[in-house]
Amino acid sequence: MEFSSKLLERAVNEMSQLPGIGKRTALRLVLHMLRQPKEQTLALTEALQTMRNDIKLCKSCHNISDVDVCDICSNPNRNEAIICVVEDVRDVMAIENTSSFKGLYHVLGGKISPMDGVGPHDLNIESLVEKVKLGKVKELIFALSSTMEGDTTNFYIYRKIQEYNVLTSTIARGISVGDELEYADEITLGRSIINRIPFEATLKS
Amino acid sequence: MEFSSKLLERAVNEMSQLPGIGKRTALRLVLHMLRQPKEQTLALTEALQTMRNDIKLCKSCHNISDVDVCDICSNPNRNEAIICVVEDVRDVMAIENTSSFKGLYHVLGGKISPMDGVGPHDLNIESLVEKVKLGKVKELIFALSSTMEGDTTNFYIYRKIQEYNVLTSTIARGISVGDELEYADEITLGRSIINRIPFEATLKS
Structure with missing residues (x-):
């Protein structure tokens, strides 16, 4: 592509760095x-700059936040005994939209994927295990996408926290295998949280 | 969509102003x-800002440029007697990529479209007529898209410059190279038969 202006060319090149x-x-x-x-x-440009420079990750759940501890973690009406483990900030937004969950979240920042070079230490797993160790958490809900990598990550965390007295569950298999969580419709996603099943049950199926 | 951060929300809102x-x-x-x-x-953000603030339109052809008169208009090797009339900067880039045109361009900045509230005075038509009046231009090539609005714009300009001694032509309409004949629409196929060209002419190109 030939450009009549270097300024235009640079702007187009920078824009085309974005995915898709x-x-x-x-x-x-x-x-x-x-x-x-x-x-x-x-x-x-001002909105993008300010966001990139000033945005924070919640110190507790690693969700995107404007303050050190996010609105969900600092909300006294939420049940801190239940933690929903998700891959991504978008998943928190998707679940919050269903209004069917009143516990807290833990954002892993991805899933274990050796093919992409993502190991357990690249994710926020250690801080989740630390939370469980404190003994306040009664239940972990795994809400990762239903893929090979999601299942691997679930299992890795399950093994790590097995020795502590904590229930584990996964969201119901209402989500089609292979589908990304963020594209699920709200009803399916909401029901899958309400009808969560013990993690041990999924190991048998 | 519920956002956990105002900064994130603002950035998303600004981004979603862009078309598509x-x-x-x-x-x-x-x-x-x-x-x-x-x-x-x-x-x-820096590239977008600089582009938006510093970019110029060529004073002669209205193409995007870093200087007052663009590289094409100021190139002494180009034939200033032939002007190709296009809607948009992208059309200049598309034609330049073919390397088959050595004249100059005139970018209208759109086409006449009463439905969208675009009249002749919103486009760079007056400056084109002025160029023709000077008498140096021998031929105008209309290279607008083949729609109702494109045809209207062609005809409007044609009426405006009719009194001056200038040839007018439009780019050939026909079957795209590599296309199957059976999938071509009737109007295109009909026109390509009416406007057929001597076979010998195709042997040279």
């Missing part, structure tokens, strides 16, 4: 910005 | 930025 955005899409987006008032581009 | 980017896609892009080093977001 090719050169053509990047060009379309950038030309759209040129047609809009300057203030709109300023608002976008 | 919904809330979910915006969230995916923004979370990707959070996983990448800060420098990458800085590079993106």
Whole structure:
């Protein structure tokens, strides 16, 4: 692709670094910005900058937050004896949207995937085990996506916390095997939390 | 969609202002930025800002440019007697990629579309007519898209420059190279038969 302007070329190249955005899409987006008032581009870049610089991860659950301890972890009405273990910030948002869970979360930041070079130590597993050790947690709900990597991660954590007195469950198999959690519809996702089953039961099936 | 962070929410909202980017896609892009080093977001926002603030439109052809008169218009090897009239900057890039045109361009900035509230005075038509009046231009090639709006725009310009001594042509409409004949639409196929070209002419290209 030949550009008539170095500034345009640089903007398109930077935009096309984003996942799922090719050169053509990047060009379309950038030309759209040129047609809009300057203030709109300023608002976008300012929002992205501020977010990237100032955003925090909750010290307890590793969810994205504006403060040190997120709104969910610091909410006294939530049941701190139940922890829902998820891969990603998007999963917290998805479950919160169902309004069917009143415990706390723990965001792993991914799942164990040797193919992608992600091992247990790249994830927030140690801090979860520490929480369990303190003895306040009565139940862990595994809400990882139903894939090979998700199952491996569930099992790894299960082995780590087995010796402590804590119930483990997984969300019900209402989610199709191989589907990503974030694309599930709210009813299915909500029911799968209510109808969670003991983790041991899943080992037999 | 419930966000655990106002900063995240603002970034997602700004991103989803872009055409074809919904809330979910915006969230995916923004979370990707959070996983990448800060420098990458800085590079993106800086490139967009600089582009939006410093980019110019060529004073002659209205193409995007870093200088007052673009590289194409200021190139002495290009034939200034032939002007190719296009809607958009992307069309200039597309034609330049073919390396088959050595004249100059004129970017209208859209096409006449009463439905979208775009009239002739919203486009760079007046400056094109002025160029033709100077008498140096021998031929105008209309390379607008083959739609009702494109045809209207072609005809409007044609009426405006009719009184001056200038040839007008449109790019050939026909079956794309490599396309199967049976899948072509009737209008395109019909036109390609009416506007057939001598076989000898195709042997040279």
